[in-house]
Amino acid sequence: MINFLEKTAIWICRILAGVAGTALTVMIVLACANMVSRAVYIPVKGTFELMGYLGAVTAGFSLGFSQLHRSHIAVGLLFRRFPVPVQRLLDVVSGAASCVFFVFCANETTKWGMFLLDLGEVSETLGVPFYPFVFAVAFGCVAMAFVLLLDIVRTIRGQEPLKPA
Template identity: 85%
Template sequence: MIDILEKTAVFICRVLAAVAGAALTVMIVLACANMVSRAVYIPVKGTFELMGFLGAVTAGFSLGFSQLTRSHIAVGLLFNRFPEPVRRVLDVVSEGASCVFFIFCANETAKWGMFLLDLGELSETLGIRFYPFVFAVALGCASMAFVLILDILRILRGKEPLKPA
């Protein structure tokens, strides 16, 4: 059962990371197009809004994959000096606190998305609905929490944290 959950987590995080990469690519193209357009004639309308929306997708969707690949900052100076059993307990406590935080973030962000959906809020320049991007960030936080839960289970079973194959 755990193996199925781990494969599912890796698949979900890879898909979200691919979408985050595509969003980042669109951001780069949009920024370049805006700079060239501004120099030649007039800037691209709504660039600031689109950069914000795409930045939210990029940041939110890359969370789970960054946890899988351990490409985030980890402070091991203090933890590495402890014996293995103490280190495992500290890892579980640390990952547990992070998991609770990201579950809270996903829940509150999803609530905010529902509020924006009910409100019908639109962006000022382009008239784009906000809520899909808010839900995207909530999904990214939920994927991070899912990976952290699986990491906790692996640590408790005496295995290394989950990594993509």
């Protein structure tokens, strides 16, 4: 069962990372188009709003993939001085705290998205609703919590953290 969950986590994180990369590429193209358009004629309408939306998708969807590849900042300098069993315990405790944090973030972000959905809030210039992007960030937090949970299970079992093939 754990192997299936790990493969699922890797698959989900890769898809989310692909969407995040696409959003980042669109941000770059949009920023360049806006600069050129501003110099030649008028700026692209709604650039600021779209950059914010795409930035939220990029940040939210890249969390789980970054955790899979250990791209986040980790303070291991102090941990390495302890015996291996203490290191494992500290890894489990810090992983559990991080997992709880991201579950809390996902929950609160989902509540905020529901509030925006009920309110019918849209952006000023383009009239694009906010809530889908808020839900996207919440889903990214869920993916991060899922990867952290699998890391905790692997650490307890004495295995290396989850790494994609």
